[in-house]
Each structure stands twice: as C-alpha cells, then as structure tokens.
Amino acid sequence: DVKVTQSSRYLVKRTGEKVFLECVQDMDHENMFWYRQDPGLGLRLIYFSYDVKMKEKGDIPEGYSVSREKKERFSLILESASTNQTSMYLCASLRLDTDTQYFGPGTRLTVL
Amino acid sequence: QQQVKQSPQSLIVQKGGISIINCAYENTAFDYFPWYQQFPGKGPALLIAIRPDVSEKKEGRFTISFNKSAKQFSLHIMDSQPGDSATYFCAARRGATNKLIFGTGTLLAVQP
Numbered sequence: 001d002v003k004v005t006q007s008s009r010y011l012v013k014r015t016g017e018k019v020f021l022e023c024v025q026d027m028d029h030e031n032m033f034w035y036r037q038d039p040g041l042g043l044r045l046i047y048f049s050y051d052v053k054m055k056e057k058g059d060i061p062e063g064y065s066v067s068r069e070k071k072e073r074f075s076l077i078l079e080s081a082s083t084n085q086t087s088m089y090l091c092a093s094l095r096l097d098t099d100t101q102y103f104g105p106g107t108r109l110t111v112l
Numbered sequence: 113q114q115q116v117k118q119s120p121q122s123l124i125v126q127k128g129g130i131s132i133i134n135c136a137y138e139n140t141a142f143d144y145f146p147w148y149q150q151f152p153g154k155g156p157a158l159l160i161a162i163r164p165d166v167s168e169k170k171e172g173r174f175t176i177s178f179n180k181s182a183k184q185f186s187l188h189i190m191d192s193q194p195g196d197s198a199t200y201f202c203a204a205r206r207g208a209t210n211k212l213i214f215g216t217g218t219l220l221a222v223q224p
Contacts, residue, residue: 004155031210040121042201043156043214050210058211090155094210099144101212103155 002027004104006091012110019078021107023091031094032074033101034058034066036087043090049074081111116204118215125222131189133218135202138183144205146212147176147187151198159200160187192222 007022025032031050035043035058045058047066055066063085067075074093078085088108092101117136125131135145146161162169162176162185169176175188189196202215 033211035214040216042118042216045211045213048211059213092155096210099146099161099205100158101148101156103157105153105155 002029002093002095002102004091004093004102006089006104006107008107009105010108010110012112013078013081014112015082017078017081017111019081019109019111021076021078021089021091021109023074023076023104024072025074025093025102026072027093027095027102028071029093029095029102030071031096032068033092033094034064034074034076035090035092036060037090037106038087046076081109083111085109086111116202116213116215118202118218120218121216122219123221125189125192125220127192127194127222127224129192129222131187131192131196131220131222133187133200133202133220134184135186135204135215136182136184137204139204139206140183141207142204142213143207145176145178145185146203146205147174148201148203148214149198150201150217156201189220192220194222194224196220197222 034046049068065077091104147159148156149159150156173190178185203212
C-alpha cells in the first residue's frame with residue numbers, strides 16, 4: 001500500500017513566521033502535489049512537482065514556495081505566514097499507471 | 113473554463129436510497145474524470161474514475177454516468193449505507209498534464 005505521511009496533523013503559527021510543511025511518500029512516485037482544502041472551495045492546487053528539483057505553479061501559488069531535494073520528500077514553505085493561509089493542507093503523490101493520487105492525512109494550519 | 117462545478121453542496125439520504133451527485137465542466141480538453149471520497153480526519157481516496165470514451169462505469173454500488181455532449185458527469189450510490197457518509201469530490205484532469213481540478217465537494221449523510 002502507498003503511504004503518504006505529513007509531518008504534523010495540527011500546527012499553530014504566528015503571523016509573519018516562516019512555516020515548513022513536510023510530506024513523504026514511500027512508493028518512488030515522480031509526481032507530488034500540495035493542495036489546500038477550504039470549506040465550499042474544494043481542493044485547490046498550490047504547487048506540483050514532477051521530479052526532483054522540478055516544480056510547477058498550481059492555481060494558487062501566491063505566498064507559497066516548495067522544495068523537492070529528494071524524490072520521496074516534497075516540502076511546502078510559507079515564507080511569511082498570514083491569517084488567510086489558515087487552512088487544511090493536503091499532500092498527494094501520483095501513481096502513473098493507475099492515474100491515482102494518494103493523499104496524506106492533512107495538516108490543519110492555524111495562523112494567529 | 114478551468115472550473116468543475118459540483119452540486120449539491122450537501123445531501124441527506126435514507127439508508128437504502130440512491131445518492132446522486134452531479135458535476136459539470138467547460139473545458140473539452142479534460143480527459144479523465146475521477147471521484148474521490150473523504151472521511152473526517154482523513155485525506156481523500158480515489159473511489160471510481162471514468163474516461164470520456166465510455167458513458168458509464170460501475171464498481172459495486174458506485175456508478176459514474178458520463179454525458180460528453182452535455183459536459184456533465186455524475187456519481188450514483190445505490191443502496192446507500194451509513195458507512196458511505198463522507199465528502200465526495202469530483203475532479204477532471206487537464207489533458208496532457210497530471211494535474212486535477214476538483215469540484216467544491218458534497219457532504220453526504222446517510223441516515224439509518
């Protein structure tokens with residue numbers, strides 16, 4: 001079974017802090033994704049990585065950056081957290097032969 | 113053109129009834145249409161998916177109906193059970209990419 005883990009289930013940060021969200025997958029998938037989930041808005045793609053050191057902006061990249069130094073790890077960085085970044089953050093990795101995205105359990109981030 | 117519109121926002125069904133969730137899209141370049149199921153506290157998981165060359169796909173109690181000319185697709189859950197209570201997301205893949213656009217989600221409650 002594919003396993004996608006996220007470093008924290010809950011996180012509380014202050015406005016202006018730098019925040020790192022970590023995601024690790026154990027299936028050697030090339031493609032990884034970061035989404036945020038907000039009520040009434042569904043899942044929105046923040047960033048996407050299709051290989052080590054390769055990244056592409058999603059639909060809402062403003063205020064975020066990412067890092068992919070190793071194939072199994074994809075990090076989301078909030079350079080200066082703001083209250084409007086309070087949300088549920090979901091990481092996923094893609095199994096290409098079945099077109100299946102496997103999601104982690106999510107990190108609920110609160111920015112005060 | 114990049115949106116996937118999902119309805120209803122919430123749905124209450126009696127045990128044994130049929131649950132129907134609808135999605136519509138505009139972009140004819142979408143080439144893959146999955147449905148994801150999310151239980152509270154968990155990440156979404158792939159439930160069933162369809163490609164536009166078929167009009168229906170059935171897996172157990174779950175069926176996707178696809179109408180290419182109307183640019184609509186729907187999820188039908190037959191004999192709905194309390195264990196089906198979850199949030200359901202439709203999605204569409206942008207052709208030639210691995211990126212999904214998700215609908216806004218439907219919260220389904222199946223009453224015993």
